[in-house]
Amino acid sequence: MDRRTFLRNGLALGCSTAASPLLTPMALASAPWEERLIVIILRGGMDGVDVFRPMGDPAFAALRPDLAEGGLDAGPFYQLHPALAPIKPLWDAGEFGAVHAVSTPYRDKRSHFDGQDLLEAGSDPNVDGSTRDGWLNRMLQAVPGVEASTTFAIGLEQMLLTTGSAPVSRWSPDARLAISPQAQRLLELVQHRDPLFRQASAEAIAIASKMDAGAEIAEAGDEMMMASPMMAEIQRGRPHVKIAEFAADRLREDARVAAFSLNGWDTHAAQDRTLPRALTQLTDTILTLKTRLGPAWSKTCLLAMTEFGRTARQNGSGGTDHGTGGALIYAGGAVRGGQVLGDWPGLTAEALYQERDLMPTRDIRGVAAWAMHDLLGIDRPTLESAIFPGLDMGEDAKLIA
Amino acid sequence: MPFTPTLAETRFGVGLSPRVSPPETTAAMLDRLAGPDLVAQRYAIPNSTEVTPSASEYSAAARARREASGTPREEEADKAFKAIRTQAMIRWAEFSTIALARSIETQDGLRERLVRFWADHFTIRAKGGQNLQFVPIYIEEAIRPHVTGRFSDMLKAVITHPRMLIYLDQNRSFGPNSKRAERLGRGGLNENLARELLELHTLGVDGPYTQHDVRELAELLTGLSHDGDRQFDFRGHYAEPGAETVLGQSYGGDKPSLSDIHAVLDDLAAHPATAEHLSRKLARHFIADVPPDDLVMALSATYRETGGALLAMAATLVGHPLSWSVEKQKVKQPYDFVESALRAVDVAPQKLLALDRKEVQRYLHRPLTVMGQSPRGPVGPDGWPEEAEAWVTPQGMAGRIDWAMRLPVVLGPDLPDPRRFVHGALGPEPDEAVVFAAGAAETPAEAIGIVLASPDFQRR
Numbered sequence: 001m002d003r004r005t006f007l008r009n010g011l012a013l014g015c016s017t018a019a020s021p022l023l024t025p026m027a028l029a030s031a032p033w034e035e036r037l038i039v040i041i042l043r044g045g046m047d048g049v050d051v052f053r054p055m056g057d058p059a060f061a062a063l064r065p066d067l068a069e070g071g072l073d074a075g076p077f078y079q080l081h082p083a084l085a086p087i088k089p090l091w092d093a094g095e096f097g098a099v100h101a102v103s104t105p106y107r108d109k110r111s112h113f114d115g116q117d118l119l120e121a122g123s124d125p126n127v128d129g130s131t132r133d134g135w136l137n138r139m140l141q142a143v144p145g146v147e148a149s150t151t152f153a154i155g156l157e158q159m160l161l162t163t164g165s166a167p168v169s170r171w172s173p174d175a176r177l178a179i180s181p182q183a184q185r186l187l188e189l190v191q192h193r194d195p196l197f198r199q200a201s202a203e204a205i206a207i208a209s210k211m212d213a214g215a216e217i218a219e220a221g222d223e224m225m226m227a228s229p230m231m232a233e234i235q236r237g238r239p240h241v242k243i244a245e246f247a248a249d250r251l252r253e254d255a256r257v258a259a260f261s262l263n264g265w266d267t268h269a270a271q272d273r274t275l276p277r278a279l280t281q282l283t284d285t286i287l288t289l290k291t292r293l294g295p296a297w298s299k300t301c302l303l304a305m306t307e308f309g310r311t312a313r314q315n316g317s318g319g320t321d322h323g324t325g326g327a328l329i330y331a332g333g334a335v336r337g338g339q340v341l342g343d344w345p346g347l348t349a350e351a352l353y354q355e356r357d358l359m360p361t362r363d364i365r366g367v368a369a370w371a372m373h374d375l376l377g378i379d380r381p382t383l384e385s386a387i388f389p390g391l392d393m394g395e396d397a398k399l400i401a
Numbered sequence: 402m403p404f405t406p407t408l409a410e411t412r413f414g415v416g417l418s419p420r421v422s423p424p425e426t427t428a429a430m431l432d433r434l435a436g437p438d439l440v441a442q443r444y445a446i447p448n449s450t451e452v453t454p455s456a457s458e459y460s461a462a463a464r465a466r467r468e469a470s471g472t473p474r475e476e477e478a479d480k481a482f483k484a485i486r487t488q489a490m491i492r493w494a495e496f497s498t499i500a501l502a503r504s505i506e507t508q509d510g511l512r513e514r515l516v517r518f519w520a521d522h523f524t525i526r527a528k529g530g531q532n533l534q535f536v537p538i539y540i541e542e543a544i545r546p547h548v549t550g551r552f553s554d555m556l557k558a559v560i561t562h563p564r565m566l567i568y569l570d571q572n573r574s575f576g577p578n579s580k581r582a583e584r585l586g587r588g589g590l591n592e593n594l595a596r597e598l599l600e601l602h603t604l605g606v607d608g609p610y611t612q613h614d615v616r617e618l619a620e621l622l623t624g625l626s627h628d629g630d631r632q633f634d635f636r637g638h639y640a641e642p643g644a645e646t647v648l649g650q651s652y653g654g655d656k657p658s659l660s661d662i663h664a665v666l667d668d669l670a671a672h673p674a675t676a677e678h679l680s681r682k683l684a685r686h687f688i689a690d691v692p693p694d695d696l697v698m699a700l701s702a703t704y705r706e707t708g709g710a711l712l713a714m715a716a717t718l719v720g721h722p723l724s725w726s727v728e729k730q731k732v733k734q735p736y737d738f739v740e741s742a743l744r745a746v747d748v749a750p751q752k753l754l755a756l757d758r759k760e761v762q763r764y765l766h767r768p769l770t771v772m773g774q775s776p777r778g779p780v781g782p783d784g785w786p787e788e789a790e791a792w793v794t795p796q797g798m799a800g801r802i803d804w805a806m807r808l809p810v811v812l813g814p815d816l817p818d819p820r821r822f823v824h825g826a827l828g829p830e831p832d833e834a835v836v837f838a839a840g841a842a843e844t845p846a847e848a849i850g851i852v853l854a855s856p857d858f859q860r861r
Contacts, residue, residue: 043780108612111600113783156773157780158791174771175796177803183847186838187802187854193834194856196793201802201854203795263780268570268593316582316589317573322596354612 032145035334035375036251038289038302039136039259039368041161042282043116044266046306047320048327049358050275052098052340053079059347063313067271067320078340083279086233087286090331096286097337099328099367099397101345103308103360110322112266115307120161122365122388133164135365136259138387139372140166148203151257152250154243162259169207169255173246174239177208217249221292228291234284244285248292251300265306269317286331298333301375301400303368309358312347325358328367334375336401366393374400404725407828411861412729413687413719414510416741419817419825421508427719433509434549434715440503440513444750446496446541449563449631452534453492454485456631459531486531493533494761495754497776500537501765502750504740515548515715516540517736518686521784522679523559523602525568526777532564535631536778539564552679552709553670557663560598563627569594569782576623576641590641595619597782603669605678614647621645621652621665635659648672676704680714687718689727690788696723729860732789735772737861738801739765742808742853745826746817764811771800801859806850819848832857 050067054060056077061068071079072088078100080088090096105124106115118125122135140146141164148167153159155172162168179187184205191197225231225245234241240262247258262285264278282304290297309326325345331337345351345359353359369383370393384391409430410416410423417423424430449456462482469478504513520540527533543562547555559565566572570593575581577588595618599610624640627633640657650668653661669675680700684692696718703710703717718724733741743753756764766776773792779785786792823831823839835855842848852858 109600109606110612111596111606112781114606156770156775156796158786158794163790170794170796172771172796175799175803176771177799179802179806180843180847182841182843183806183851186842186847186851190832190835190838190851190855190857194860196789197798197856197859200793200795200798204799204802207795208799268591269573315591316575316585316587317570317591319570319591321592 032143032150033256033376034299035256036293036296036300036332037257037372037375038247038251038300038332039161039257040282040285040302040304041116041120041159041259041261042265042278042304042306043261043263044112044278044306045115045308045310045322046265046278046326047267047271047275047310048098048100048306048325049309049312050271050320051081051084051279051329052100052327053081054100054344054347055079057344057347063347065314066318067314069272074340077344081275081279083276084283086230086280086283087331089230090286090290091338094336094338094401095290095333096329096331097335097399098330098340098342099362099364099399100340100342101325101358101361102328102342102364102367103325104364106308107324108354110308110324112307112322117160119305119307119364120159122368124388124390134159134161135368135387136161136257137164137166137168139376139378140164140168140257142378142382142386143376147254149254151259152247152255154247154258154260157261159259159261169203171207171246173242175204175208177204179205217253218245221245221249221252224294225288225291230287231291234287238284240281241284241288244288245292248289251293252296262304267310267319268315268321269319271314271319274319282329290331290333300332301334301371302329302331303371304329304331305364305368311356312352312358313356323357324353325360328364330371330399334401335399337399341397341399362394362397363391365391367397367399369393370397371399405828407830408725408729409719410510411741411828412724412731413514415504415507415513415737416510416744417826417828418505418744419747421506421744424508430511430719431712431716434511434515435712436509438512438545439509440507441541441545443506444499444502444754446499446537448542449535449538452538454488454531456535457629459485459489460629489531489534491758493530493537494756494758494766496534496537497761497765498753498756501740501743502753505744505748505750505753511715511719512548514687515711516545518683519544519548519555521779522682523555523565524779524782524784525564526779526782528567532567533777535564547711549712549715550710551670552675552704552711553667555711556602556666556670559602560594560622560662560666561625561633561659563631563633566594566625566627566633567631569597571622572626574619574623575636575639576620578643579623579641580638581636590616590619590623592616592619594625595622598622598669601783603678604672604674608672608674608678610648617645618647618665621647622662624657624659625662670709673701673705676701676709680704683714683718685787687731688724689730693723693727696721729857730789731787731861732792733859733861734785734792735769735774735797735801736776738772738853738859739769739804741858742805745822745853745858746808746849768800768804771796772804773797773800798854802850802854805853806847808846808850808853810846816845816849819845819852822849823852826852827855827857 053071070082074080104118106118120134148169151168153162153170243260262281267274310320310323343361345361349355365388372378406423462485466478466482469475527536543558570591574591575589582588596615600606620641624635626636644651644654652665681697684696700717703713707713769776819839838851839848
């Protein structure tokens, strides 16, 4: 290959990358809405019964002798786990709530990986076979005017939730890329015939240069956080806080949807010590988002969803095993919080699923569907056919104010 | 595409090296694999009884610190504890460089790949930084000796290894009618290991088991635990008395014993669903994200005919025409990318081994994390993803390109000439565009970075 061929290829490539939505000047990107939707996947199976404790259920105390101390009052029936204290003010202000006894249609094998796949695919194994894309991506497919900059999937791992044909930006706050213009052209040349590599590198370069250009957004965010007394207890620099900061900065720009995951919910043993660690990551995340989103928080709905709940009875190691029904957490300035929604099924042996797990009384997909319906105005037929095929949304979950 | 030494070293090995010649035939690959494990002898990792600090030294220091809390000895005990924890983290960094030194020098790359394949199949993760050093030790003890042996032996080594028992909470599980349950007045069964044993380690998630089998197997596994120095211990008073039925077969009934557990592991290893599950995984890892069915069937037949002989599986894998005719489509995982890049650039093993803990973090562990493969291991017991799309992401690429461009700086002034390097790294028939780019870059460091960032180098 001679230099002329190289230049020709380089030019051809220049044209094809110009068509990439990521390289479109950001000023031209128009978001379809002002509302912000944040979806957090809580990996490992959050124990909804411990996070939102049904103290008013007469069977609770016997099932959880070592997991009932120190709860925070949340109405006549429920208590919040003590580790939720940092966001109790949000509860009181109606900016944080839960839907209890929800689950995906997944039953019986209780595998994390299948459970998470189903949660993120938003599919029903009894209705359709396998779904290769995620429900959040299918929502984006249904909305005109969505650009890659509309949605950020954040973190080092790929999420099925945001995978699919609608454009989504994936990035981690830890990634850096600074290369010379010549190296960039040569890179395009060597990757040209491999679309997977070509696109990933083009996006990497585009996002990295945008991050450099967007330093003032981050500085403004830092100032908001330093000015907030709520942030005093939060350690900046921890990975989950960096992700929340990054998400908030993008959502203050053009992005309207953000998704990421928090790990550490698989509390098989010593749950009184292990669950607070995971909950603290969640409260850090929510407080960081609230503070750093500023006025945009009032238009925000955050949904935190997990693959399944855990056994109603604590196990012999002071933990709980994989179960079925669990809780969904929601937060934001656009929600109707301060309450635990959902139909409580009870905890007697007959009321439990297979005499072991909290009985799901509502499909978690229906809750997400109503949130998107009420927040973003997505119509019910689209939600029940394209986004969650075969879902009956049921009654309005009423979590959006 | 027929056999070529380049493809053999790229697809089944650890990458081309200017110093080590690739295997000339599949027979040569298998001979080396069947022979002694030379690099493990040359670059040894101690076993769990030899390593310092030991598990009991660590717990003694932790206990001493707790006891000294609020006394005048507090500061001293805290210092001693932290020193031991740091020492354990230093060991972990050392073991990382030992593993890479083996890869750089080996003529038996298939063995390193198989060790990692099976270590990923039997993923564990350390709980706490002080336990990170025990992950490579676990691989050395439970995985590495068995990659040319029988799957059932590897399975038994893994399922009785304290580090697996700790990882999947088996060490604390006790039967609802065990002596311990009687004494405490409550049961303490934990299903975690039993479930993963069926779902991930043997039958596969589509395998013929139910929640009932998980439960019975969990009861059968009670008793598997460890002593204070984290050495294996069968705790009779944790074990559930009576027989358990797994997949319709009854186990135990007399005095609980390890042999009942060995029996169920042998049966699970011999199950046709296990043969199919392992064969598909192996073909998926080495050949294609969606592997050819004929290859999977050939592997599965070998597994069933030989009673799970893993050397015979390797022979079927490298001997099958489909293993060579499929285009290069697998993408090297970040660790494999780094490993093969170090080998291509010909970093001296001694140079790697001399890196201190902070340098290991800066030059290897942190970049691997950004590339998407934390050296602390995958998040769950299902191991790392196989699909190319999971690795070739914008941030993953940023991590790879950034590291590939800076690598030569880390290595010091003796950079290879990029025009020669491109042939060494890609073999006798490199992608023309990469040859051009290697000559057109502004600096040697960028040129080498671009060669390493090319799909020709990253696909296998």
